[in-house]
Amino acid sequence: MYCHYRTSFLRGNPILSVIMVVRVLRLGHRPERDKRVTTHLILAARAFGASGAVYTGKRDEVLEETISDVVSEWGGSFDLRFSDSWRSEVREWGASGRVVHLTMYGLPLQDVVSEIRNCRSDLLVVVGGAKVPGEVYGLADWNVAVTSQPHSEVSALAVFLHELWEGRGLEGVYEGARLRVVPQARGKRVEDVSGGV
Amino acid sequence: MYCHYRTSFLRGNPILSVIMVVRVLRLGHRPERDKRVTTHLILAARAFGASGAVYTGKRDEVLEETISDVVSEWGGSFDLRFSDSWRSEVREWGASGRVVHLTMYGLPLQDVVSEIRNCRSDLLVVVGGAKVPGEVYGLADWNVAVTSQPHSEVSALAVFLHELWEGRGLEGVYEGARLRVVPQARGKRVEDVSGGV
Numbered sequence: 001m002y003c004h005y006r007t008s009f010l011r012g013n014p015i016l017s018v019i020m021v022v023r024v025l026r027l028g029h030r031p032e033r034d035k036r037v038t039t040h041l042i043l044a045a046r047a048f049g050a051s052g053a054v055y056t057g058k059r060d061e062v063l064e065e066t067i068s069d070v071v072s073e074w075g076g077s078f079d080l081r082f083s084d085s086w087r088s089e090v091r092e093w094g095a096s097g098r099v100v101h102l103t104m105y106g107l108p109l110q111d112v113v114s115e116i117r118n119c120r121s122d123l124l125v126v127v128g129g130a131k132v133p134g135e136v137y138g139l140a141d142w143n144v145a146v147t148s149q150p151h152s153e154v155s156a157l158a159v160f161l162h163e164l165w166e167g168r169g170l171e172g173v174y175e176g177a178r179l180r181v182v183p184q185a186r187g188k189r190v191e192d193v194s195g196g197v
Numbered sequence: 198m199y200c201h202y203r204t205s206f207l208r209g210n211p212i213l214s215v216i217m218v219v220r221v222l223r224l225g226h227r228p229e230r231d232k233r234v235t236t237h238l239i240l241a242a243r244a245f246g247a248s249g250a251v252y253t254g255k256r257d258e259v260l261e262e263t264i265s266d267v268v269s270e271w272g273g274s275f276d277l278r279f280s281d282s283w284r285s286e287v288r289e290w291g292a293s294g295r296v297v298h299l300t301m302y303g304l305p306l307q308d309v310v311s312e313i314r315n316c317r318s319d320l321l322v323v324v325g326g327a328k329v330p331g332e333v334y335g336l337a338d339w340n341v342a343v344t345s346q347p348h349s350e351v352s353a354l355a356v357f358l359h360e361l362w363e364g365r366g367l368e369g370v371y372e373g374a375r376l377r378v379v380p381q382a383r384g385k386r387v388e389d390v391s392g393g394v
Contacts, residue, residue, distance in 0.1 A: 033233070034233070036230070036231070036233065036234050037233050037234060037237065040234065040348065040349030040350075040351055040352070041349075043346075043347055043348040043349060044348045044349050044351075044352035046346070046348070047344045047346040047347070047348035047352070048344070048348075048352070048356075070347055074346055074347060103385075104378060105378055105380070105381055105384070105385040105386065105387070106380060106381065106382070107380050107381070107382055108367065108368075108380055109367055110364065110367050110368070134384075137383050137384050137385075138383060142382075143381070143382060143383060145378070145380055146367070147244045147245070147366065147367055147369065148377075148378035148380060149240075149243070149244040149271055149369065149371070150240055150244070150267055150271060151237065151240040151241040151243070151244035151245075151355070152237030152238070152240060152241050152351050152355075153237075154237055154241075154349050154351040154352050154355075155237070155241035155244070155245070155351050155352055155354070155355030156355075157352070158348070158349075158351075158352030158353075158355055158356050159245075159355050159356060159359050159367075162356050162359065163364075167307065167360075169344065170305065170306055170307050170343070170344055170356075171305075171307070172344065172346065174346070180345075181301060181302055181342070181345035183302070183303060183304050183305055183342055183345060184302055184303065184304070184340070185303070185304055185339075185340060186334050186335060186340060187302070187331075187334050188300075188302040188334075189302065190302070
Protein backbone atom coordinates (compact mmCIF):
# COMPACT_ATOMS: atom_id res chain seq x y z
CA MET A 1 0.00 0.00 0.00
CA TYR A 2 1.35 3.43 -0.83
CA CYS A 3 -0.08 6.85 -0.49
CA HIS A 4 1.28 10.20 -1.59
CA TYR A 5 0.06 13.61 -2.61
CA ARG A 6 0.35 15.46 -5.85
CA THR A 7 -0.99 18.65 -7.27
CA SER A 8 -3.21 18.49 -10.31
CA PHE A 9 -4.35 21.40 -12.43
CA LEU A 10 -7.24 19.67 -14.12
CA ARG A 11 -10.20 21.97 -14.73
CA GLY A 12 -7.91 24.94 -14.27
CA ASN A 13 -7.85 24.66 -10.49
CA PRO A 14 -5.06 23.39 -8.31
CA ILE A 15 -6.44 20.38 -6.50
CA LEU A 16 -4.50 18.72 -3.75
CA SER A 17 -5.47 15.07 -3.86
CA VAL A 18 -4.51 11.74 -2.50
CA ILE A 19 -3.36 9.14 -4.99
CA MET A 20 -4.29 5.62 -3.99
CA VAL A 21 -4.11 2.13 -5.44
CA VAL A 22 -7.53 0.97 -6.64
CA ARG A 23 -8.46 -2.57 -7.61
CA VAL A 24 -11.82 -3.81 -8.84
CA LEU A 25 -13.55 -7.00 -7.69
CA ARG A 26 -16.14 -8.25 -10.18
CA LEU A 27 -18.58 -10.70 -8.57
CA GLY A 28 -20.20 -13.73 -10.17
CA HIS A 29 -18.98 -13.62 -13.78
CA ARG A 30 -20.92 -15.97 -16.10
CA PRO A 31 -19.01 -16.38 -19.37
CA GLU A 32 -22.05 -17.37 -21.42
CA ARG A 33 -24.11 -14.34 -20.37
CA ASP A 34 -21.69 -11.67 -19.16
CA LYS A 35 -18.77 -11.99 -21.56
CA ARG A 36 -19.09 -8.61 -23.21
CA VAL A 37 -20.30 -6.70 -20.15
CA THR A 38 -17.45 -8.03 -17.98
CA THR A 39 -14.94 -7.22 -20.73
CA HIS A 40 -16.29 -3.67 -20.91
CA LEU A 41 -16.22 -3.41 -17.11
CA ILE A 42 -12.59 -4.52 -16.81
CA LEU A 43 -11.51 -2.26 -19.68
CA ALA A 44 -13.30 0.66 -18.02
CA ALA A 45 -11.48 -0.16 -14.77
CA ARG A 46 -8.18 0.06 -16.62
CA ALA A 47 -9.05 3.19 -18.64
CA PHE A 48 -10.18 5.07 -15.54
CA GLY A 49 -7.13 4.34 -13.44
CA ALA A 50 -7.56 1.07 -11.56
CA SER A 51 -4.36 -0.94 -11.13
CA GLY A 52 -5.98 -4.29 -11.71
CA ALA A 53 -9.02 -6.46 -11.17
CA VAL A 54 -10.11 -9.78 -9.72
CA TYR A 55 -13.21 -11.66 -10.78
CA THR A 56 -15.22 -14.48 -9.25
CA GLY A 57 -17.90 -16.77 -10.67
CA LYS A 58 -16.70 -18.95 -13.52
CA ARG A 59 -13.16 -18.85 -14.87
CA ASP A 60 -13.03 -17.35 -18.37
CA GLU A 61 -9.75 -17.66 -20.22
CA VAL A 62 -11.08 -15.78 -23.25
CA LEU A 63 -11.79 -12.78 -21.03
CA GLU A 64 -8.31 -12.98 -19.52
CA GLU A 65 -6.69 -13.16 -22.96
CA THR A 66 -8.74 -10.22 -24.23
CA ILE A 67 -7.61 -8.03 -21.34
CA SER A 68 -4.03 -9.22 -21.60
CA ASP A 69 -4.01 -8.37 -25.32
CA VAL A 70 -5.30 -4.86 -24.63
CA VAL A 71 -2.61 -4.29 -22.00
CA SER A 72 0.08 -5.55 -24.40
CA GLU A 73 -1.05 -3.16 -27.12
CA TRP A 74 -2.11 -0.10 -25.13
CA GLY A 75 0.34 -0.27 -22.23
CA GLY A 76 0.37 -0.01 -18.48
CA SER A 77 0.61 -2.79 -15.93
CA PHE A 78 -3.06 -3.58 -15.34
CA ASP A 79 -3.60 -7.21 -14.33
CA LEU A 80 -6.65 -9.45 -14.12
CA ARG A 81 -6.93 -12.66 -12.16
CA PHE A 82 -9.60 -15.15 -11.16
CA SER A 83 -10.49 -15.93 -7.55
CA ASP A 84 -12.78 -18.67 -6.27
CA SER A 85 -13.72 -16.71 -3.16
CA TRP A 86 -14.93 -13.11 -3.11
CA ARG A 87 -15.06 -13.35 0.69
CA SER A 88 -11.37 -14.06 1.07
CA GLU A 89 -10.54 -11.26 -1.41
CA VAL A 90 -12.57 -8.76 0.62
CA ARG A 91 -11.17 -9.95 3.94
CA GLU A 92 -7.55 -9.91 2.78
CA TRP A 93 -7.95 -6.45 1.32
CA GLY A 94 -9.70 -5.22 4.44
CA ALA A 95 -6.58 -5.94 6.50
CA SER A 96 -4.76 -2.97 4.97
CA GLY A 97 -7.16 -1.15 2.62
CA ARG A 98 -10.82 -0.12 2.45
CA VAL A 99 -13.71 -1.60 0.52
CA VAL A 100 -16.27 0.27 -1.61
CA HIS A 101 -19.31 -1.56 -2.93
CA LEU A 102 -21.12 0.06 -5.85
CA THR A 103 -24.89 -0.39 -5.59
CA MET A 104 -27.86 1.75 -6.54
CA TYR A 105 -29.16 1.25 -2.98
CA GLY A 106 -26.15 2.88 -1.30
CA LEU A 107 -25.32 6.44 -0.28
CA PRO A 108 -25.07 9.00 -3.09
CA LEU A 109 -21.61 9.25 -4.68
CA GLN A 110 -21.64 13.02 -4.40
CA ASP A 111 -22.15 12.77 -0.62
CA VAL A 112 -19.36 10.29 0.11
CA VAL A 113 -16.70 10.62 -2.58
CA SER A 114 -14.68 13.25 -0.69
CA GLU A 115 -14.61 11.09 2.41
CA ILE A 116 -13.45 8.09 0.36
CA ARG A 117 -10.81 10.16 -1.44
CA ASN A 118 -9.54 11.57 1.82
CA CYS A 119 -9.34 8.25 3.64
CA ARG A 120 -5.83 7.80 2.21
CA SER A 121 -6.33 4.05 1.95
CA ASP A 122 -6.02 1.81 -1.04
CA LEU A 123 -9.44 0.77 -2.31
CA LEU A 124 -11.10 -2.42 -3.45
CA VAL A 125 -14.16 -1.49 -5.52
CA VAL A 126 -16.68 -4.33 -5.49
CA VAL A 127 -19.00 -4.50 -8.49
CA GLY A 128 -21.93 -6.83 -8.52
CA GLY A 129 -22.91 -9.46 -11.02
CA ALA A 130 -26.22 -11.28 -11.24
CA LYS A 131 -26.89 -11.67 -7.53
CA VAL A 132 -24.91 -9.87 -4.84
CA PRO A 133 -24.79 -11.70 -1.48
CA GLY A 134 -26.30 -9.59 1.30
CA GLU A 135 -23.08 -10.05 3.26
CA VAL A 136 -21.27 -7.74 0.82
CA TYR A 137 -23.29 -4.75 2.07
CA GLY A 138 -22.13 -5.45 5.60
CA LEU A 139 -18.45 -6.04 4.79
CA ALA A 140 -18.05 -2.91 2.65
CA ASP A 141 -16.76 0.27 4.29
CA TRP A 142 -18.98 2.23 1.91
CA ASN A 143 -22.00 1.20 -0.16
CA VAL A 144 -22.05 3.84 -2.88
CA ALA A 145 -24.81 4.71 -5.36
CA VAL A 146 -23.83 6.27 -8.67
CA THR A 147 -27.36 7.61 -9.08
CA SER A 148 -30.17 5.63 -7.41
CA GLN A 149 -31.43 4.57 -10.83
CA PRO A 150 -30.90 1.26 -12.63
CA HIS A 151 -28.19 1.46 -15.28
CA SER A 152 -24.96 -0.51 -15.58
CA GLU A 153 -22.02 -1.61 -13.49
CA VAL A 154 -19.84 -0.33 -16.36
CA SER A 155 -21.16 3.24 -16.15
CA ALA A 156 -21.27 3.14 -12.34
CA LEU A 157 -17.63 2.08 -12.10
CA ALA A 158 -16.41 4.60 -14.67
CA VAL A 159 -18.19 7.57 -13.08
CA PHE A 160 -17.08 6.47 -9.60
CA LEU A 161 -13.42 6.29 -10.64
CA HIS A 162 -13.72 9.51 -12.66
CA GLU A 163 -14.99 11.35 -9.58
CA LEU A 164 -12.56 9.61 -7.23
CA TRP A 165 -9.61 10.85 -9.30
CA GLU A 166 -11.29 14.19 -9.98
CA GLY A 167 -11.04 13.62 -13.71
CA ARG A 168 -7.38 12.63 -13.89
CA GLY A 169 -8.28 9.25 -15.41
CA LEU A 170 -8.99 11.11 -18.65
CA GLU A 171 -5.34 11.97 -18.98
CA GLY A 172 -3.76 8.64 -18.18
CA VAL A 173 -0.40 7.81 -19.75
CA TYR A 174 0.33 4.13 -20.22
CA GLU A 175 3.95 3.07 -20.24
CA GLY A 176 5.14 0.36 -22.56
CA ALA A 177 2.32 0.85 -25.07
CA ARG A 178 2.68 -0.46 -28.60
CA LEU A 179 -0.15 1.75 -29.87
CA ARG A 180 -1.10 5.31 -29.08
CA VAL A 181 -4.01 7.38 -30.41
CA VAL A 182 -3.21 10.82 -31.75
CA PRO A 183 -6.45 12.74 -31.07
CA GLN A 184 -8.13 14.10 -34.19
CA ALA A 185 -11.10 16.37 -34.87
CA ARG A 186 -11.99 14.03 -37.78
CA GLY A 187 -10.92 10.48 -38.59
CA LYS A 188 -8.52 8.12 -36.86
CA ARG A 189 -4.81 8.29 -36.27
CA VAL A 190 -2.96 5.64 -34.34
CA GLU A 191 0.82 5.60 -33.95
CA ASP A 192 2.98 2.57 -33.44
CA VAL A 193 5.20 3.57 -30.53
CA SER A 194 6.62 0.14 -29.79
CA GLY A 195 10.10 1.43 -30.63
CA GLY A 196 9.93 3.66 -27.54
CA VAL A 197 7.90 6.74 -26.59
CA MET B 198 -35.46 22.72 -29.22
CA TYR B 199 -35.30 24.70 -26.01
CA CYS B 200 -32.52 26.25 -24.10
CA HIS B 201 -32.47 27.96 -20.73
CA TYR B 202 -30.10 28.61 -17.88
CA ARG B 203 -30.20 27.52 -14.32
CA THR B 204 -27.91 27.73 -11.34
CA SER B 205 -26.62 24.56 -9.77
CA PHE B 206 -24.79 24.26 -6.49
CA LEU B 207 -23.30 20.85 -7.08
CA ARG B 208 -19.82 20.46 -5.60
CA GLY B 209 -20.48 23.46 -3.40
CA ASN B 210 -19.98 26.00 -6.15
CA PRO B 211 -22.58 27.98 -8.03
CA ILE B 212 -22.27 26.94 -11.63
CA LEU B 213 -24.15 28.76 -14.33
CA SER B 214 -24.90 26.22 -17.00
CA VAL B 215 -26.91 25.65 -20.09
CA ILE B 216 -29.55 22.95 -19.93
CA MET B 217 -30.09 21.25 -23.27
CA VAL B 218 -32.03 18.33 -24.65
CA VAL B 219 -29.77 15.35 -25.28
CA ARG B 220 -30.68 12.25 -27.23
CA VAL B 221 -28.50 9.21 -27.89
CA LEU B 222 -28.16 7.43 -31.22
CA ARG B 223 -26.88 3.86 -30.86
CA LEU B 224 -25.50 2.51 -34.15
CA GLY B 225 -25.74 -1.04 -35.44
CA HIS B 226 -27.44 -2.98 -32.63
CA ARG B 227 -27.21 -6.77 -33.02
CA PRO B 228 -29.70 -8.44 -30.65
CA GLU B 229 -27.87 -11.75 -30.50
CA ARG B 230 -24.52 -10.19 -29.53
CA ASP B 231 -25.24 -6.77 -28.06
CA LYS B 232 -28.40 -7.33 -26.05
CA ARG B 233 -26.98 -6.67 -22.61
CA VAL B 234 -24.49 -3.99 -23.65
CA THR B 235 -27.15 -2.00 -25.53
CA THR B 236 -29.53 -2.35 -22.58
CA HIS B 237 -26.83 -1.02 -20.27
CA LEU B 238 -26.05 1.79 -22.71
CA ILE B 239 -29.65 2.93 -22.98
CA LEU B 240 -30.17 2.73 -19.21
CA ALA B 241 -27.00 4.77 -18.69
CA ALA B 242 -28.34 7.34 -21.17
CA ARG B 243 -31.51 7.62 -19.08
CA ALA B 244 -29.76 7.64 -15.69
CA PHE B 245 -27.33 10.38 -16.75
CA GLY B 246 -29.94 12.75 -18.12
CA ALA B 247 -30.63 11.99 -21.80
CA SER B 248 -34.24 12.53 -22.87
CA GLY B 249 -34.39 9.49 -25.09
CA ALA B 250 -32.57 7.30 -27.56
CA VAL B 251 -32.78 5.93 -31.08
CA TYR B 252 -31.08 2.76 -32.23
CA THR B 253 -30.24 1.33 -35.64
CA GLY B 254 -29.18 -2.13 -36.75
CA LYS B 255 -31.72 -4.83 -36.05
CA ARG B 256 -35.05 -4.18 -34.37
CA ASP B 257 -35.19 -5.68 -30.88
CA GLU B 258 -38.55 -5.71 -29.16
CA VAL B 259 -37.15 -7.32 -26.02
CA LEU B 260 -34.79 -4.37 -25.62
CA GLU B 261 -37.64 -1.92 -26.14
CA GLU B 262 -39.79 -3.69 -23.55
CA THR B 263 -36.95 -3.78 -21.02
CA ILE B 264 -36.43 -0.02 -21.29
CA SER B 265 -40.16 0.66 -21.26
CA ASP B 266 -40.53 -1.42 -18.07
CA VAL B 267 -37.72 0.50 -16.36
CA VAL B 268 -39.32 3.83 -17.29
CA SER B 269 -42.71 2.63 -15.97
CA GLU B 270 -41.20 1.63 -12.65
CA TRP B 271 -38.54 4.29 -12.12
CA GLY B 272 -40.23 7.27 -13.77
CA GLY B 273 -39.42 10.03 -16.19
CA SER B 274 -40.34 10.31 -19.85
CA PHE B 275 -37.34 8.66 -21.52
CA ASP B 276 -38.26 7.06 -24.84
CA LEU B 277 -36.52 4.57 -27.12
CA ARG B 278 -37.30 3.97 -30.76
CA PHE B 279 -35.84 2.07 -33.70
CA SER B 280 -34.71 3.75 -36.92
CA ASP B 281 -33.65 2.07 -40.14
CA SER B 282 -31.37 4.93 -41.12
CA TRP B 283 -28.73 6.50 -38.90
CA ARG B 284 -27.97 8.93 -41.72
CA SER B 285 -31.45 10.41 -41.77
CA GLU B 286 -31.44 10.65 -37.96
CA VAL B 287 -28.18 12.60 -38.01
CA ARG B 288 -29.30 14.83 -40.88
CA GLU B 289 -32.68 15.63 -39.35
CA TRP B 290 -31.10 16.42 -36.00
CA GLY B 291 -28.42 18.54 -37.66
CA ALA B 292 -31.07 20.92 -39.00
CA SER B 293 -31.68 22.34 -35.52
CA GLY B 294 -29.22 20.71 -33.09
CA ARG B 295 -25.60 19.58 -32.97
CA VAL B 296 -24.06 16.14 -33.21
CA VAL B 297 -21.41 14.62 -30.93
CA HIS B 298 -19.78 11.32 -31.86
CA LEU B 299 -18.05 9.43 -29.06
CA THR B 300 -14.90 7.72 -30.30
CA MET B 301 -11.54 6.99 -28.71
CA TYR B 302 -9.92 8.60 -31.78
CA GLY B 303 -11.54 12.01 -31.24
CA LEU B 304 -10.51 15.12 -29.32
CA PRO B 305 -10.15 14.75 -25.54
CA LEU B 306 -13.38 15.29 -23.61
CA GLN B 307 -11.66 17.64 -21.18
CA ASP B 308 -10.58 19.90 -24.09
CA VAL B 309 -13.99 20.20 -25.77
CA VAL B 310 -16.70 19.70 -23.17
CA SER B 311 -16.96 23.40 -22.25
CA GLU B 312 -17.37 24.34 -25.91
CA ILE B 313 -20.09 21.70 -26.34
CA ARG B 314 -21.86 22.79 -23.14
CA ASN B 315 -21.73 26.42 -24.18
CA CYS B 316 -23.01 25.85 -27.72
CA ARG B 317 -26.56 26.14 -26.34
CA SER B 318 -27.81 23.59 -28.86
CA ASP B 319 -29.64 20.36 -28.28
CA LEU B 320 -27.33 17.39 -28.78
CA LEU B 321 -27.47 14.05 -30.52
CA VAL B 322 -24.78 11.81 -29.02
CA VAL B 323 -23.81 9.11 -31.50
CA VAL B 324 -22.42 5.92 -29.98
CA GLY B 325 -20.88 3.28 -32.16
CA GLY B 326 -21.66 -0.38 -32.42
CA ALA B 327 -19.59 -3.02 -34.15
CA LYS B 328 -18.44 -0.98 -37.13
CA VAL B 329 -18.88 2.78 -37.38
CA PRO B 330 -19.14 4.11 -40.95
CA GLY B 331 -16.35 6.60 -41.71
CA GLU B 332 -19.01 9.10 -42.78
CA VAL B 333 -20.05 9.52 -39.12
CA TYR B 334 -16.74 11.21 -38.31
CA GLY B 335 -17.38 13.79 -41.04
CA LEU B 336 -21.01 14.48 -40.17
CA ALA B 337 -20.41 14.99 -36.44
CA ASP B 338 -19.85 18.49 -35.12
CA TRP B 339 -17.49 16.98 -32.53
CA ASN B 340 -15.69 13.66 -32.39
CA VAL B 341 -15.02 13.26 -28.68
CA ALA B 342 -12.69 10.83 -26.90
CA VAL B 343 -13.51 9.87 -23.32
CA THR B 344 -9.90 8.81 -22.80
CA SER B 345 -7.98 7.60 -25.86
CA GLN B 346 -7.99 4.07 -24.46
CA PRO B 347 -10.24 1.16 -25.43
CA HIS B 348 -13.05 0.61 -22.91
CA SER B 349 -16.81 0.69 -23.45
CA GLU B 350 -19.48 2.79 -25.08
CA VAL B 351 -21.38 2.49 -21.78
CA SER B 352 -18.62 4.10 -19.72
CA ALA B 353 -17.82 6.64 -22.45
CA LEU B 354 -21.45 7.80 -22.66
CA ALA B 355 -21.91 7.98 -18.88
CA VAL B 356 -18.75 10.02 -18.28
CA PHE B 357 -19.53 12.27 -21.25
CA LEU B 358 -23.03 13.05 -19.93
CA HIS B 359 -21.75 13.37 -16.37
CA GLU B 360 -19.23 16.00 -17.48
CA LEU B 361 -21.67 17.70 -19.85
CA TRP B 362 -24.14 18.27 -16.98
CA GLU B 363 -21.33 18.97 -14.51
CA GLY B 364 -22.52 16.15 -12.27
CA ARG B 365 -26.20 17.05 -12.14
CA GLY B 366 -27.18 13.67 -13.59
CA LEU B 367 -26.35 12.19 -10.19
CA GLU B 368 -29.25 14.04 -8.65
CA GLY B 369 -31.94 13.37 -11.22
CA VAL B 370 -35.56 13.31 -10.05
CA TYR B 371 -37.89 11.17 -12.14
CA GLU B 372 -41.55 12.14 -12.16
CA GLY B 373 -44.22 9.48 -12.18
CA ALA B 374 -42.00 6.81 -10.65
CA ARG B 375 -43.57 3.78 -9.02
CA LEU B 376 -40.37 2.92 -7.16
CA ARG B 377 -37.82 5.09 -5.41
CA VAL B 378 -34.62 4.10 -3.62
CA VAL B 379 -34.08 5.49 -0.15
CA PRO B 380 -30.26 5.63 0.08
CA GLN B 381 -28.78 3.52 2.86
CA ALA B 382 -25.32 3.05 4.35
CA ARG B 383 -26.11 -0.70 4.55
CA GLY B 384 -28.76 -2.83 2.88
CA LYS B 385 -31.57 -1.94 0.48
CA ARG B 386 -34.65 0.20 0.93
CA VAL B 387 -37.07 0.82 -1.92
CA GLU B 388 -40.31 2.73 -1.47
CA ASP B 389 -43.45 2.28 -3.52
CA VAL B 390 -44.38 5.85 -4.41
CA SER B 391 -47.02 5.01 -7.02
CA GLY B 392 -49.65 6.72 -4.87
CA GLY B 393 -47.89 10.05 -5.49
CA VAL B 394 -44.56 11.51 -4.46
